[in-house]
Every structure is written in C-alpha cells, then in structure tokens.
Amino acid sequence: DGGITQSPKYLFRKEGQNVTLSCEQNLNHDAMYWYRQDPGQGLRLIYYSQIVNDFQKGDIAEGYSVSREKKESFPLTVTSAQKNPTAFYLCASSIGVREIGNTIYFGEGSWLTVV
Amino acid sequence: AQTVTQSQPEMSVQEAETVTLSCTYDTSESDYYLFWYKQPPSRQMILVIRQEAYKQQNATENRFSVNFQKAAKSFSLKISDSQLGDAAMYFCAFDGNQFYFGTGTSLTVIP
Numbered sequence: 001d002g003g004i005t006q007s008p009k010y011l012f013r014k015e016g017q018n019v020t021l022s023c024e025q026n027l028n029h030d031a032m033y034w035y036r037q038d039p040g041q042g043l044r045l046i047y048y049s050q051i052v053n054d055f056q057k058g059d060i061a062e063g064y065s066v067s068r069e070k071k072e073s074f075p076l077t078v079t080s081a082q083k084n085p086t087a088f089y090l091c092a093s094s095i096g097v098r099e100i101g102n103t104i105y106f107g108e109g110s111w112l113t114v115v
Numbered sequence: 116a117q118t119v120t121q122s123q124p125e126m127s128v129q130e131a132e133t134v135t136l137s138c139t140y141d142t143s144e145s146d147y148y149l150f151w152y153k154q155p156p157s158r159q160m161i162l163v164i165r166q167e168a169y170k171q172q173n174a175t176e177n178r179f180s181v182n183f184q185k186a187a188k189s190f191s192l193k194i195s196d197s198q199l200g201d202a203a204m205y206f207c208a209f210d211g212n213q214f215y216f217g218t219g220t221s222l223t224v225i226p
Contacts, residue, residue, distance in 0.1 A: 033214075040124075042206060042216040043160075064201045087159060100210050101167065106160035 003027065004107035006091050007054070011112050013085065021076045021110045023091035032074035033092040033104065036060060043090065049074055079111060086114050119209050119216035128197045129225050135182075136192045136220045138207030147211040149183065149190045154204040154219070156223065163205070200226050 004025045013019045019074045025032065031050050035043040045058030049068040063082025068074055074093075081106045094102040118141045128134035138211050140149070151163040166174045173181050178195045194201055201225045209215040 040218055042119075042218040045214070046178075050202065090160065091167075092160075100146065100212065102210075103150070103162055103165060104214060105162070106152075108159045 004091055004093055004105060006089075006107040007108050008109060009108070012115050013109060013112060015114060016080045018077055018079050019077070021112070022087055023074045023076065023089075023107060024072055025074075025093045025107075026072060027093060027095075027105065028071075028088065029093035029095050029105075030071070031054060031094045031096065031102070032068070033094075034058075034064070034066065034074070034076045035090040035092060036089040037090060037109075046076065046089075048108075085112055119207055119215050119217040121207055123220045124218070125202040125221045125223070126162075126175075127173060127223040127225055128201075129196070130197055132197055132198055133193060133195045134197055134222065136194075136207075136222070138192070139188045139208075140188050140190065140209045140211065142188070142211055143174075144211040147209060150183070150210065151190075151209060152180070152200075152206045152216075153193045154206065155200075156203070159208070164192065180209050184219050192223075197224050198226065 007022045033048040034046040037043050044060050046064050048065045048092050049055035065077045091107040092104045094104045120139045128219045147168045149166045152160045153163045164174050164176045164179050168201050180193045182191045204219045206219045
C-alpha cells in the first residue's frame with residue numbers, strides 16, 4: 001500500500017541525547033515535511049524539503065536537523081539543543097515541488113518523550 | 116504572516132444531527148487554498164475537504180460541506196448526519212505560500 005511510514009511510534013529520550021525519527025514514503029512525492037504538535041497549538045512546521053539534497057527551515061527549526069539523501073526518506077534528528085522536545089511529531093509529503101494547493105498527506109506520527 | 120483561528124476549542128453534537136465548526140483566517144494573498152483535516156484518536160491527519168479561493172462554489176464531500184465567505188475570510192465546516200466515527204480533532208488549514216494550521220476543534224459525538 002502507498003503511504004507514509006514513521007518509526008518508531010513511541011520513543012523515549014534521556015536528556016542530552018540525540019534521537020532520530022524515521023520517515024519513509026512510497027508515494028513518489030517530491031516534497032516532504034516535519035511538523036510538531038503540542039496540545040492547544042496545532043501543527044508547527046519544523047523543516048521541509050522540496051527536492052533531494054535540499055531542505056528549508058520552518059518556523060521552529062532550532063534544535064532539530066534533517067537530511068534528504070533519497071527522495072523517499074526524510075529523517076528528523078532531535079538534538080540535545082532542543083530544550084523541550086516532548087511532543088508528537090508528524091511527517092508529511094505532497095506530490096510536487098512546493099506550490100499552493102497541493103494536498104499534504106500525513107504519516108501516523110511519532111511520540112517522543114524525554115525521561 | 117498568515118493566521119488561522121479556530122475559536123471553538125471543543126464542540127459536541129448529537130448523533131445524526133448537524134454541527135458547524137468555525138474557522139477564520141487572515142491573509143493579504145489573493146490566491147490560496149483552504150483545507151479541513153480530521154485527526155481521530157489514532158492521531159493520523161486525514162484530509163476532509165479542500166477549497167480553492169478563486170472558486171465561489173462551496174466544496175462538498177458527502178456529509179461534509181464548507182461555507183466559504185472570502186470577503187469575511189471565513190471557512191466553516193458543516194457535518195451533516197453526524198456519526199460516532201466523526202469524533203475527532205478538526206484542523207482548519209490555509210495554504211498560500213506555506214501551510215498554516217489552526218489550533219483545532221475537538222468534536223464529541225453523543226450517541
């Protein structure tokens with residue numbers, strides 16, 4: 001089945017550790033995105049990528065890093081510099097190079113908790 | 116910057132009844148799209164309906180329809196014949212040169 005796969009579903013991180021969230025899509029979409037969701041704040045854009053080997057910061061990129069070595073993959077690393085990383089993370093993709101009106105499709109999300 | 120406001124954090128509706136969720140937005144763009152997404156307890160975001168700003172006709176998808184008032188910058192979602200499976204968080208989203216999401220409305224469906 002075509003879709004967006006995020007892993008792991010649940011992840012616990014100790015303070016000071018970096019962790020990486022995986023996102024893979026087999027929809028042949030060019031654009032991919034990472035969003036963070038906190039209670040009462042909707043979705044906020046962390047990073048997005050329109051093509052391989054290129055990505056742009058979103059509204060809350062500090063403390064995060066990404067890579068786009070393959071069209072299908074867009075992993076997100078939550079670094080120790082991210083002061084409050086406990087949240088729900090959503091990966092998404094859209095069909096073409098970023099232009100208005102393209103529907104964004106989402107994965108099932110990953111819960112990250114700092115312990 | 117664009118903003119999207121959902122003024123109703125929580126709503127409830129009796130099963131089989133109709134409910135309307137509100138959304139307003141602020142933009143200086145003339146060309147944009149508006150979306151409603153549903154996030155059920157599984158947390159996966161699902162597209163409900165999509166509206167192009169230059170189209171005056173309101174979008175409809177089965178029991179879901181919108182009331183798009185461009186001059187008022189309003190984009191409400193009407194759910195008819197509400198079902199238990201409609202219970203979810205609903206997010207309004209604006210797409211100009213970037214996607215912006217509202218803070219969501221939690222809908223409860225009462226049997």
